[in-house]
C-alpha cells in the first residue's frame with residue numbers, strides 16, 4: 001500500500017500508475033473518503049470498492065470546515081497507525097492522508113449546501129456543516145478523480161447532498177450507497193461511539209430500537225407518519241432528540257409511508273454525543 005499526503009503527489013502517482021505497477025487495460029478507481037478511526041462500517045465500504053474496481057483509494061482527513069465552533073474537532077478520535085494497518089489488511093492500494101494545509105488555502109472558494117435540503121435535520125443543529133462536507137468532497141473527488149465513490153447510508157443526508165452535488169455539477173463519478181453496519185445489538189457503528197460511557201452505550205440502543213419498532217409497525221400495516229413518530233419519540237425518551245423524521249428519498253415531508261421511497265431518520269444526543277441512525281424502506 002502506498003501512503004501519499006499531498007494532492008499533487010497523488011495526481012502524479014495516478015498518472016504514472018499503470019507504468020509503475022505494470023497494469024494494462026481499462027482501470028476503474030474506487031474511492032472511500034473517511035475521517036479515520038476506522039471501524040467495520042468503513043471496512044465494508046472498502047470491501048465494496050475492492051470488489052468492483054482495479055484500484056482502491058481511501059482518504060483519511062478530519063475535515064476542519066465541517067466542524068462548527070465548539071464541536072469536537074480537537075478531540076475527534078485519531079488512530080493513524082491502527083488505520084494504516086486496517087487499510088493494508090483490507091487491500092487498499094493507496095491511502096491519501098493529507099494535512100489541512102494540503103487541502104485548504106487561506107482564502108477559499110467553497111460549495112454551499114442547498115437552502116432546503118442542506119439546512120434541515122442535521123443542518124439545523126449544525127448549520128454550516130454540509131457546506132464543509134460538500135466543499136471537501138468536491139476537492140477530494142477532483143484530486144482522486146474516481147470512477148466510483150462509496151458512502152454509507154448511515155449519513156443519509158450527507159449521501160443525499162453529495163449525490164445532488166454530483167448531479168447538479170455534472171460530475172462523472174458514480175456515487176455508491178452502502179448499507180449501515182451495526183453491532184450485534186443493533187447500534188450503528190460510528191467513530192463517535194468511543195465517546196459513550198457504559199451507561200450511555202446502553203441508552204444509545206434506544207435509537208436503533210425506535211427504528212426497529214417503526215419497521216414493525218409498518219409491517220403490521222400502520223403507515224401513518226404521525227403515529228409512527230409518536231411511538232418512536234416514546235421509545236427514545238428521555239434522550240434529547242434533535243429530530244425524528246419520516247421523509248421520502250428526496251427528503252420531502254410525507255403523510256404516509258411509501259415502501260421503496262421512504263427514509264426514517266433519527267438524531268439524538270446521548271450524554272454529550274450526537275448520534276444518528278436511519279432505515280431505508
Ligand SMILES: Nc1ncnc2c1ncn2[C@@H]1O[C@H](COP(=O)(O)OP(=O)(O)OP(=O)(O)O)[C@@H](O)[C@H]1O
Nearest residue numbers: 034035036041151152154155180181189190191192
Ligand atoms: N456503520 C456504518 N455503516 C456503513 N457506513 C458507515 C458507517 N459509519 C460510517 N460509515 C460511512 O463511512 C464514511 C466515513 O464516515 P466517517 O469517517 O465520518 O465515520 P463515522 O463513523 O460516520 O464517524 P462519525 O462518528 O464522525 O459520524 C461515510 O460515508 C459514512 O457514512
Ligand SMILES: CC(C)(CO)[C@@H](O)C(=O)[O-]
Nearest residue numbers: 033034035063133136155
Ligand atoms: C464524507 C466525509 C469524509 C467528508 O469529510 C465525512 O463527512 C465522513 O466521513 O462522513
Ligand code: BAL
Nearest residue numbers: 035066067129155158
Ligand atoms: N460522518 C459525518 C461526519 C461528521 O459528523 O462530521
